Amino acid sequence: MATYRLYDEKADFTKKAQGIAVGLTVGSWTELPEANKKSMEPHLGRVVNLVVHEPEPGSPITERYADIQIAYPDVNFSRDLPALLVTTFGKLSMDGKIKLMDLHFSEEFASGFPGPKFGLKGVREQLGVWDRPLLMSIFKSVIGHDLDGLREQFYRQALGGVDLIKDDEILFENPLTPIEKRVRVCMEAARQAQEKTGQKLLYAVNLTGPTFGLLDQARKAIEAGANALLFNVLAYGVDVLAELSRHPDISVPIAAHPALAGALYPSPYHGISAPLLLGKLLRMAGADLVLFPSPYGSVVMPREENLAIQHALVTEAFEQDYLTSSSETNSKTSAWSLKQSAPVPSAGIHPGLVPLILKDFGSEVVVNAGGGIHGHPMGTEAGGAAFRQAIKATQEGVSLREYALTHPELQTAIDTWGIKE
Amino acid sequence: MATYRLYDEKADFTKKAQGIAVGLTVGSWTELPEANKKSMEPHLGRVVNLVVHEPEPGSPITERYADIQIAYPDVNFSRDLPALLVTTFGKLSMDGKIKLMDLHFSEEFASGFPGPKFGLKGVREQLGVWDRPLLMSIFKSVIGHDLDGLREQFYRQALGGVDLIKDDEILFENPLTPIEKRVRVCMEAARQAQEKTGQKLLYAVNLTGPTFGLLDQARKAIEAGANALLFNVLAYGVDVLAELSRHPDISVPIAAHPALAGALYPSPYHGISAPLLLGKLLRMAGADLVLFPSPYGSVVMPREENLAIQHALVTEAFEQDYLTSSSETNSKTSAWSLKQSAPVPSAGIHPGLVPLILKDFGSEVVVNAGGGIHGHPMGTEAGGAAFRQAIKATQEGVSLREYALTHPELQTAIDTWGIKE
Numbered sequence: 001m002a003t004y005r006l007y008d009e010k011a012d013f014t015k016k017a018q019g020i021a022v023g024l025t026v027g028s029w030t031e032l033p034e035a036n037k038k039s040m041e042p043h044l045g046r047v048v049n050l051v052v053h054e055p056e057p058g059s060p061i062t063e064r065y066a067d068i069q070i071a072y073p074d075v076n077f078s079r080d081l082p083a084l085l086v087t088t089f090g091k092l093s094m095d096g097k098i099k100l101m102d103l104h105f106s107e108e109f110a111s112g113f114p115g116p117k118f119g120l121k122g123v124r125e126q127l128g129v130w131d132r133p134l135l136m137s138i139f140k141s142v143i144g145h146d147l148d149g150l151r152e153q154f155y156r157q158a159l160g161g162v163d164l165i166k167d168d169e170i171l172f173e174n175p176l177t178p179i180e181k182r183v184r185v186c187m188e189a190a191r192q193a194q195e196k197t198g199q200k201l202l203y204a205v206n207l208t209g210p211t212f213g214l215l216d217q218a219r220k221a222i223e224a225g226a227n228a229l230l231f232n233v234l235a236y237g238v239d240v241l242a243e244l245s246r247h248p249d250i251s252v253p254i255a256a257h258p259a260l261a262g263a264l265y266p267s268p269y270h271g272i273s274a275p276l277l278l279g280k281l282l283r284m285a286g287a288d289l290v291l292f293p294s295p296y297g298s299v300v301m302p303r304e305e306n307l308a309i310q311h312a313l314v315t316e317a318f319e320q321d322y323l324t325s326s327s328e329t330n331s332k333t334s335a336w337s338l339k340q341s342a343p344v345p346s347a348g349i350h351p352g353l354v355p356l357i358l359k360d361f362g363s364e365v366v367v368n369a370g371g372g373i374h375g376h377p378m379g380t381e382a383g384g385a386a387f388r389q390a391i392k393a394t395q396e397g398v399s400l401r402e403y404a405l406t407h408p409e410l411q412t413a414i415d416t417w418g419i420k421e
Numbered sequence: 422m423a424t425y426r427l428y429d430e431k432a433d434f435t436k437k438a439q440g441i442a443v444g445l446t447v448g449s450w451t452e453l454p455e456a457n458k459k460s461m462e463p464h465l466g467r468v469v470n471l472v473v474h475e476p477e478p479g480s481p482i483t484e485r486y487a488d489i490q491i492a493y494p495d496v497n498f499s500r501d502l503p504a505l506l507v508t509t510f511g512k513l514s515m516d517g518k519i520k521l522m523d524l525h526f527s528e529e530f531a532s533g534f535p536g537p538k539f540g541l542k543g544v545r546e547q548l549g550v551w552d553r554p555l556l557m558s559i560f561k562s563v564i565g566h567d568l569d570g571l572r573e574q575f576y577r578q579a580l581g582g583v584d585l586i587k588d589d590e591i592l593f594e595n596p597l598t599p600i601e602k603r604v605r606v607c608m609e610a611a612r613q614a615q616e617k618t619g620q621k622l623l624y625a626v627n628l629t630g631p632t633f634g635l636l637d638q639a640r641k642a643i644e645a646g647a648n649a650l651l652f653n654v655l656a657y658g659v660d661v662l663a664e665l666s667r668h669p670d671i672s673v674p675i676a677a678h679p680a681l682a683g684a685l686y687p688s689p690y691h692g693i694s695a696p697l698l699l700g701k702l703l704r705m706a707g708a709d710l711v712l713f714p715s716p717y718g719s720v721v722m723p724r725e726e727n728l729a730i731q732h733a734l735v736t737e738a739f740e741q742d743y744l745t746s747s748s749e750t751n752s753k754t755s756a757w758s759l760k761q762s763a764p765v766p767s768a769g770i771h772p773g774l775v776p777l778i779l780k781d782f783g784s785e786v787v788v789n790a791g792g793g794i795h796g797h798p799m800g801t802e803a804g805g806a807a808f809r810q811a812i813k814a815t816q817e818g819v820s821l822r823e824y825a826l827t828h829p830e831l832q833t834a835i836d837t838w839g840i841k842e
Binding site for chain 2: 039042258263293
């Protein structure tokens with residue numbers, strides 16, 4: 001069941017909706033001979049809901065639009081995401097001002113998607129961290145650096161007490177830091193740091209290259225010691241993530257990066273809504289962690305949209321949020337369930353934002369910073385420490401200002417970036 | 422070299438452009454120690470061009486925007502389309518109102534892309550048709566039909582004298598008409614029709630299913646006799662097309678379908694321009710034929726954009742249109758060249774539009790119709806014949822009305838849909 005928002009000044013939305021339901025399934029209906037209708041009926045799409053919003057004097061609605069729900073029989077398509085997307089938003093995506101807002105699935109279709117192999121809890125298990133939000137850091141700069149340079153950056157981040165370190169998404173296979181060597185050198189730095197911090201960490205190495213070579217590339221990385229992968233899912237296709245995630249050889253968590261997502265979600269008139277694209281679809285495709293633009297940085301996404309992404313990544317209310325509500329699914333508890341994907345709101349994060357992040361997202365979140373760690377005046381290690389202090393203070397209900405009195409790294413971070421509440 | 426259009430009421434576009442060029446390559450520049458600048462310099466992005474368009478009284482510009490060209494050193498990324506897209510429009514796609522308008526490539530990067538294996542000329546060669554535009558038809562309805570039903574539709578289309586028949590893009594692997602059986606039955610119908618018409622035809626069967634199984638699925642189809650493939654490239658990713666196209670086992674032409682493209686190209690503020698997405702990128706990825714929305718149907722795309730797609734698919738002026746203009750490439754003829762992809766403007770096509778299509782697109786075009794063939798009052802076969810008559814008339818410089826006097830199929834088509842000039 002697909003939910004669309006259509007903008008049109010004059011359209012007969014009822015006719016339009018009927019046209020979609022028939023046109024994208026059996027092709028034609030009213031002209032069909034009665035004898036054929038019976039055999040075609042199980043394939044016929046149906047308009048489930050239609051709400052027209054008319055601009056009226058004094059109303060906040062300035063443009064005429066309709067929210068339309070169409071149910072597509074799942075017998076019409078195979079159990080893969082390209083089939084789902086082509087059916088519900090293939091030709092239709094090019095038909096005027098129309099945005100795909102949401103999708104609900106039959107339990108039968110959904111059961112083809114095992115979702116994250118590890119999920120948030122699996123990641124916590126690997127790290128042995130259960131009692132606080134996780135902390136991720138991003139390399140400051142990677143292009144043009146050699147192995148020693150990356151190693152040094154990695155080690156300093158690790159010393160600061162971060163739980164995960166991710167490659168920059170623009171670091172591809174290159175002669176200076178090829179994936180196997182990069183993994184070996186960084187994982188060795190992780191072990192050295194662990195001797196000092198006593199803390200495990202995951203290194204999400206960027207999985208890149210031609211699509212049909214990704215599995216081999218991932219195997220190489222994992223054999224070299226990689227304990228996580230970063231993946232630019234939208235540059236490849238959501239199904240490629242699903243294929244990787246469900247493959248038995250991919251024995252480590254996958255962090256999905258939202259690169260290119262801005263080509264799809266921001267317009268109100270076109271594309272796919274952010275909560276569907278970065279939330280529901282990526283969780284179904286098996287992302288263990290999902291990075292998405294935070295509401296705090298320069299990259300603007302409305303806060304409600306952020307929280308809707310997070311909700312789609314962690315909700316356990318599958319009937320309501322993921323499945324079509326038929327009488328069958330209403331009367332029993334769904335057998336389908338998915339592990340939670342870890343939400344990673346990213347961009348513009350500094351320690352002074354931690355109380356707000358935890359208020360907005362709760363403790364089941366990954367705090368992710370780049371400049372907010374590397375830009376710390378006392379150095380990268382202090383940058384990580386300041387975040388850990390901010391997290392601890394917030395969890396203990398102590399204000400950052402108070403906690404900073406005895407924690408110079410946090411104090412310096414606050415002096416540098418301030419506190420936002 | 423990427424060309425962007427950025428909308429912003431107040432931004433300092435010069436600073437913004439510099440920020441992109443540095444931020445998406447070496448990360449930081451002015452703060453770099455002088456010693457490091459030398460080793461980083463080959464990786465540094467550069468602002469090549471910046472034109473700010475200010476709204477002024479009396480000017481047609483109502484919003485402030487800038488056209489910005491940034492050059493990214495190709496040493497920064499690997500020779501694949503995901504790396505290209507993540508570098509040029511990964512994080513940046515989420516940074517406000519910004520659209521990726523065009524890309525130019527270094528010859529070194531471009532040389533990794535052999536382009537279409539057959540191209541328009543290869544398709545003509547297989548069909549033995551050199552002297553006229555090609556004619557493609559689409560099944561009327563496919564979902565819920567069994568093999569006999571498809572066979573009958575196929576045969577009637579073939580008898581009308583079409584050169585290519587394509588599956589509906591929403592026909593997936595299904596128990597009624599699985600790909601191998603569908604291919605066998607339809608290719609047999611093609612042979613029977615050929616006995617009557619003396620004409621060969623290509624059947625583009627829809628290649629679907631999970632990404633890592635596509636090669637096997639294609640091999641099965643080809644072994645069963647398929648002589649072309651249809652592929653929903655944007656539901657999978659442009660690189661998957663590139664992988665299929667360059668694979669030696671894919672020994673038949675691939676027709677790329679634009680399903681989902683409307684999620685990416687229509688907004689002026691976000692996404693990827695249609696000529697880049699459906700033109701340049703799909704040709705580089707190896708599409709032998711490319712379907713795109715015609716300017717004649719209900720699906721609206723401005724005519725200039727249509728012609729820009731067509732230009733990108735067929736141009737032989739690579740230096741100007743595809744390659745970055747460095748002093749090197751200017752001083753010699755490029756060694757890189759690509760076969761032409763056959764342009765297939767689609768939707769809303771009827772015989773009365775043929776003179777206009779040939780005027781707009783020339784004769785190196787595939788005329789593609791669904792309803793304009795099946796909806797012919799004298800039947801599907803007459804529908805195909807009416808198109809062939811319209812093409813012949815136009816090529817001979819005879820008006821459709823005059824030609825129709827001795828060709829009842831064309832006359833009936835004109836009576837039904839009219840003529841648009």
